[in-house]
Amino acid sequence: xxxxxxxxxxxxxxxxxxxxxxxxxxxxxxxxxxxxxxxxxxxxxxxxxxxxxxxxxxxxxxxxxxxxxxxxxxxxxxxxxxxxxxxxxxxxxxxxxxxxxxxxxxxxxxxxxxxxxxxxxxxxxxxxxxxxxxxxxxxxxxxxxxxxxxxxxxxxxxxxxx
Amino acid sequence: xxxxxxxxxxxxxxxxxxxxxxxxxxxxxxxxxxxxxxxxxxxxxxxxxxxxxxxxxxxxxxxxxxxxxxxxxxxxxxxxxxxxxxxxxxxxxxxxxxxxxxxxxxxxxxxxxxxxxxxxxxxxxxxxxxxxxxxxxxxxxxxxxxxxxxxxxxxxxxxxxxxxxxxxxxxxxxxxxxxxxxxxxxxxxxxxxxxxxxxxxxxxxxxxxxxxxxxxxxxxxxxxxxxxxx
Numbered sequence: 045x046x047x048x049x050x051x052x053x054x055x056x057x058x059x060x061x062x063x064x065x066x067x068x069x070x071x072x073x074x075x076x077x078x079x080x081x082x083x084x085x086x087x088x089x090x091x092x093x094x095x096x097x098x099x100x101x102x103x104x105x106x107x108x109x110x111x112x113x114x115x116x117x118x119x120x121x122x123x124x125x126x127x128x129x130x131x132x133x134x135x136x137x138x139x140x141x142x143x144x145x146x147x148x149x150x151x152x153x154x155x156x157x158x159x160x161x162x163x164x165x166x167x168x169x170x171x172x173x174x175x176x177x178x179x180x181x182x183x184x185x186x187x188x189x190x191x192x193x194x195x196x197x198x199x200x201x202x203x204x205x206x
Numbered sequence: 207x208x209x210x211x212x213x214x215x216x217x218x219x220x221x222x223x224x225x226x227x228x229x230x231x232x233x234x235x236x237x238x239x240x241x242x243x244x245x246x247x248x249x250x251x252x253x254x255x256x257x258x259x260x261x262x263x264x265x266x267x268x269x270x271x272x273x274x275x276x277x278x279x280x281x282x283x284x285x286x287x288x289x290x291x292x293x294x295x296x297x298x299x300x301x302x303x304x305x306x307x308x309x310x311x312x313x314x315x316x317x318x319x320x321x322x323x324x325x326x327x328x329x330x331x332x333x334x335x336x337x338x339x340x341x342x343x344x345x346x347x348x349x350x351x352x353x354x355x356x357x358x359x360x361x362x363x364x365x366x367x368x369x370x371x372x373x374x375x376x377x378x379x380x381x382x383x384x385x386x387x388x389x390x391x392x393x394x395x396x397x398x399x400x401x402x403x404x405x406x407x408x409x410x411x412x413x414x415x416x417x418x419x420x421x422x423x424x425x426x427x428x429x430x431x432x433x434x435x436x
Binding site: 079 | 209238358
């Protein structure tokens with residue numbers, strides 16, 4: 045299977061969403077593609093399969109660093125009640141990179157599927173083999189972080205103007 | 207100027223891209239993989255053609271079936287059908303060997319445990335990234351109290367749990383658990399259906415593979431000294 049450059053870039057962006065860092069994203073993609081080839085390029089849906097290999101590889105890599113790939117959620121973590129409420133969030137484009145850097149890998153991953161791939165919480169849960177509640181909880185945390193960071197940023201800019 | 211977070215996040219992520227060199231390198235890896243795969247497919251096709259020859263021999267045999275109906279049917283039953291089964295068994299055997307080699311290799315490395323516990327509930331609490339629940343195996347009931355702990359691993363690219371036991375004063379036994387899917391792992395004996403586990407040797411270790419409660423389980427341990435004193 046030979047993928048078009050556009051598809052390779054999509055894989056890379058998924059890797060970037062997991063690692064949050066360009067160099068390690070490129071390394072992760074190369075390792076995952078090599079692994080997929082060594083497995084005999086399995087999967088009737090290779091795109092989804094490769095994303096799974098990428099995710100498993102990311103978890104493996106994190107384990108080698110003795111760190112957790114995805115933070116454990118408390119079972120009573122609040123859920124995002126209304127998925128559409130995320131659509132109403134507005135931010136200054138200049139602080140998006142800063143916001144992204146403040147999200148953890150699990151949060152960046154759901155943002156990737158929601159914003160770039162256009163998936164709903166249900167679709168994300170199916171793709172990642174997670175409970176829908178877990179995805180909603182992660183989206184809720186994203187929303188809370190974004191609101192807090194936007195408000196911090198606005199306070200800081202208004203102080204600077206005074 | 208404020209924009210929707212969704213659009214801004216999309217724009218930011220889509221701004222990230224591999225450079226030309228990195229893309230070319232990945233394309234080269236994919237191309238090489240593609241060539242290997244094509245070669246394998248061609249090899250399988252040519253094997254298929256040679257099987258096609260066997261089929262044409264069979265069609266000649268069918269003429270004999272007219273005259274020697276019963277005897278030809280016996281030939282088919284005793285010679286042709288077993289050879290088809292043999293082909294299927296071979297691919298299943300190679301999957302079993304792949305699994306055995308992978309788990310044996312993992313066992314040899316004896317990587318540090320990520321969680322140290324004798325308690326299955328604590329194990330379940332630790333393994334939050336698995337899409338299954340780790341269980342005790344009925345084949346290892348004697349070792350329940352000798353559990354040392356566990357760590358994540360993968361079998362054939364599927365995230366799995368690796369649970370270590372202190373088998374005796376010297377030797378350790380590793381149990382691997384992963385959701386069973388016959389497409390990925392081939393047909394394996396299910397002990398819930400009273401089938402016997404597969405026992406093979408890989409990398410100088412004794413490997414036992416079976417399916418239990420919907421999970422593929424594999425144990426790896428040292429070969430007992432008495433079986434080597436021959």
